[in-house]
Amino acid sequence: MISGKSIDELRSLIDNGSVSSEELFNDALKLANECQSELNPFVTIINNYEHTSGKSILDGIPYALKDNFSTKGILTTGSSNILKDYVPVFDSTVYRKLKESGAVLMGKTVLDELAMGGSGLTGHTGYVKNPWDTTRIPGGSSAGSAVAVSKGIVPFSIGSDTGDSVRKPAALCGVVGFKPTYGRISRFGLFPFASSLDHVGIFARNVKDISYVTDILKGRDEMDMTTLPDEGFLYSSKLDEPIKGKKLFYIKEIVESAVTSTNKEVISKFMDLVNKLRSNGITVEEVSFDKRILEAIFPVYFIISCAEATSNNSNLTGFIFGPRSEGRTPEEVMKNTRTVGFQEMIKRRFVIGSYILERENQEKLFLNAMRARHLIVDKFNDLFLKYDGLLLPAGGIAPKIVPEKEADKLNNEYLILENHLAIGNFGGYPSITLPNGFVSGMPIGVNLTCAAKKDLECLQIASKIEEVTGLKNITSGGEVDA
Amino acid sequence: MISIEKLKKYANNLEFDMKESEYETLRDEFEILFKQMELIDSIPDIEKYSPMSFPFKLEDAYLRSDEVTMSLDKKDALANSKDTLNDSVKVPKVVE
Numbered sequence: 001m002i003s004g005k006s007i008d009e010l011r012s013l014i015d016n017g018s019v020s021s022e023e024l025f026n027d028a029l030k031l032a033n034e035c036q037s038e039l040n041p042f043v044t045i046i047n048n049y050e051h052t053s054g055k056s057i058l059d060g061i062p063y064a065l066k067d068n069f070s071t072k073g074i075l076t077t078g079s080s081n082i083l084k085d086y087v088p089v090f091d092s093t094v095y096r097k098l099k100e101s102g103a104v105l106m107g108k109t110v111l112d113e114l115a116m117g118g119s120g121l122t123g124h125t126g127y128v129k130n131p132w133d134t135t136r137i138p139g140g141s142s143a144g145s146a147v148a149v150s151k152g153i154v155p156f157s158i159g160s161d162t163g164d165s166v167r168k169p170a171a172l173c174g175v176v177g178f179k180p181t182y183g184r185i186s187r188f189g190l191f192p193f194a195s196s197l198d199h200v201g202i203f204a205r206n207v208k209d210i211s212y213v214t215d216i217l218k219g220r221d222e223m224d225m226t227t228l229p230d231e232g233f234l235y236s237s238k239l240d241e242p243i244k245g246k247k248l249f250y251i252k253e254i255v256e257s258a259v260t261s262t263n264k265e266v267i268s269k270f271m272d273l274v275n276k277l278r279s280n281g282i283t284v285e286e287v288s289f290d291k292r293i294l295e296a297i298f299p300v301y302f303i304i305s306c307a308e309a310t311s312n313n314s315n316l317t318g319f320i321f322g323p324r325s326e327g328r329t330p331e332e333v334m335k336n337t338r339t340v341g342f343q344e345m346i347k348r349r350f351v352i353g354s355y356i357l358e359r360e361n362q363e364k365l366f367l368n369a370m371r372a373r374h375l376i377v378d379k380f381n382d383l384f385l386k387y388d389g390l391l392l393p394a395g396g397i398a399p400k401i402v403p404e405k406e407a408d409k410l411n412n413e414y415l416i417l418e419n420h421l422a423i424g425n426f427g428g429y430p431s432i433t434l435p436n437g438f439v440s441g442m443p444i445g446v447n448l449t450c451a452a453k454k455d456l457e458c459l460q461i462a463s464k465i466e467e468v469t470g471l472k473n474i475t476s477g478g479e480v481d482a
Numbered sequence: 483m484i485s486i487e488k489l490k491k492y493a494n495n496l497e498f499d500m501k502e503s504e505y506e507t508l509r510d511e512f513e514i515l516f517k518q519m520e521l522i523d524s525i526p527d528i529e530k531y532s533p534m535s536f537p538f539k540l541e542d543a544y545l546r547s548d549e550v551t552m553s554l555d556k557k558d559a560l561a562n563s564k565d566t567l568n569d570s571v572k573v574p575k576v577v578e
């Protein structure tokens with residue numbers, strides 16, 4: 001009943017009495033339990049149907065939430081052993097708003113530990129696997145949320161995006177992933193990773209559904225001083241307004257960086273889309289960009305995020321929450337707790353963050369990375385004066401699974417095709433990934449990024465792209481014209 | 483090259499320990515990090531930019547009114563702690 005259906009379709013079914021919300025919930029549970037042993041997208045599958053009636057389009061519709069959003073009375077682990085038994089005593093604003101809208105939470109999804117990673121392999125409950133090919137990664141960190149939507153278990157799910165953690169897994173799993181402008185959605189109750197880069201993001205199988213959920217979640221929140229005032233209109237109501245004279249650009253050096261035959265095929269599909277958009281009246285121009293700056297995107301992201309993460313996670317001591325190890329002194333308790341509580345990759349990132357923040361290294365490392373962030377944002381802000389959006393391939397196809405110790409290891413190569421999405425986090429830009437076909441049987445994505453606060457424009461152009469590709473409401477295992 | 487001893491010092495300051503092989507992986511990562519930092523340093527005019535700690539200028543920053551909106555009561559604040567005594571989190575004795 002629920003599998004693969006859009007929010008509009010489910011709304012109609014509930015409203016005309018063909019199905020009840022509880023039946024949809026039970027259907028989602030059944031699908032979740034069926035795929036859990038093979039794909040492992042959930043930390044917790046919620047067996048109790050709890051529905052607070054709302055008056056929104058989401059009323060009665062099941063969804064899944066990444067396990068780094070606080071949910072009062074429901075286990076919330078951050079997919080880390082250090083929080084494996086943590087039960088929050090308050091709700092995140094995202095969860096509260098969805099509850100008030102009438103949406104029904106059916107599961108908390110697996111992430112890379114504490115949202116630091118891009119593989120979906122480092123959560124404390126084990127690997128999440130790509131539903132299109134279980135020998136491949138789903139991408140992360142919002143791995144389980146991407147899989148839950150891709151498998152058709154729920155029509156939408158919630159993730160968080162600090163470097164590309166919604167938009168990349170969306171591409172690798174063949175769904176739509178959107179992160180609105182920084183501050184558009186409250187981060188209150190979201191476990192912080194790197195606060196100046198953290199965004200709430202949404203997964204769905206079409207742009208209209210993304211806009212419905214964004215409408216519910218957006219707006220100022222007294223609990224998050226960085227939230228933006230609401231514009232006073234619904235994105236979903238303006239999504240289909242005609243757009244004319246839009247100008248997009250893509251970056252020559254990123255497109256030309258494809259080396260492997262698979263990536264060349266990804267680029268070929270991307271250029272096909274560019275040509276189709278041009279035929280549909282959208283201008284798409286090639287822009288050349290200093291390659292050194294593009295190569296600096298990942299190091300800048302890495303340095304800033306490690307530094308902020310080290311500070312943000314210093315409260316994980318085992319005293320106030322989480323499991324506590326034995327020790328003769330408070331220091332010994334803390335050390336033993338953190339030694340067993342964090343996996344290797346997290347520890348490495350914390351050590352790097354700590355080094356970066358040390359007084360004698362701050363100028364050369366941390367402050368210079370922040371200067372480079374400023375420079376990159378200035379350059380893109382200039383381009384957004386001339387263009388309505390940046391269009392790029394979201395990356396290549398999902399890589400094969402490697403041991404989790406190897407995942408997210410710092411790489412000696414500058415993989416600019418794989419790492420450019422962090423631009424959207426540096427400038428807080430609205431950014432959306434959409435399906436753009438298949439290569440070697442695996443889904444690939446195209447990404448659109450627009451100027452800060454131009455969320456509606458971003459969704460409108462994305463809707464047009466979706467119309468041009470004809471790729472919407474895809475579920476893995478469903479029929480697809482690849 | 484950064485020494486393993488120095489990395490152990492950082493881990494110790496962060497209140498955790500790592501395996502020997504993990505320190506070696508970390509040392510390799512530092513080598514890559516240093517190389518990447520040189521790349522950032524080589525960007526022309528980088529020194530002319532101020533460090534950016536927020537995505538954009540917040541033109542409508544606000545302070546909420548000075549009223550109590552949400553606070554945790556003692557029961558909730560202690561709910562996740564493994565060892566409590568009366569209204570406090572209990573830890574091993576600092577002074578024997």
